Amino acid sequence: MDLGCGTGLVGEALYASGFTQLDGLDPSQGMLDVARSKGIYGELYCAYVALGDEKLAIPDNTYDGLTICGSMGVNMVPPEGIYEMHRLVKPGGIIVNVVRQETVNEIEGFKDRLEPMMEQMEKDGKWKLVSRVLFPDYLVDQGGVIFTHQVC
Ligand SMILES: C[S@@+](CC[C@H](N)C(=O)[O-])C[C@H]1O[C@@H](n2cnc3c(N)ncnc32)[C@H](O)[C@@H]1O
Known part of the structure; x- marks a missing residue:
């Protein structure tokens, strides 16, 4: 996906x-x-992907992998979107999420939320962080973060 x-x-x-x-x-x-x-x-x-409990019309565990690139942010996919991403992917599957560093670190609604939510999912045994890679020049002079998780 x-x-x-x-x-x-x-x-x-x-x-x-x-x-x-x-x-x-x-x-x-x-x-x-x-x-x-x-x-x-x-x-x-x-x-x-909506804010709240609304689910996409796609069954649980449909995909071996899911990518989301540049689609999490203000007026786009909210932090809660990670629950839908997780729902769509089979156990053992991989989720790769590319987000602006600014979104992760500075933007209201995402900073102090997105990563704690990801970490809580790991504590809850839902997925494991495989890697968190920073890279430069994602958007003009802004860096990006590539989160890779494996679904448990
Ligand atoms: C910056 S574009 C990135 C498109 C593509 N992934 C790429 O890298 O070229 C962000 C995309 O997210 C989509 N989008 C915005 N809000 C969304 C949501 N709540 N759920 C799913 N997609 C959304 C937009 O329609 C847009 O196509």
């Missing part, structure tokens, strides 16, 4: 790396139309 797939930039890179069974999800039909035109996705869901 490529969550918040937009026009499919990440999907293209994944497909080229051999991940040829890909679904995507995004609330923008216009973006999904572009993603569809690339011919690399199976299902493309026009939906959004």
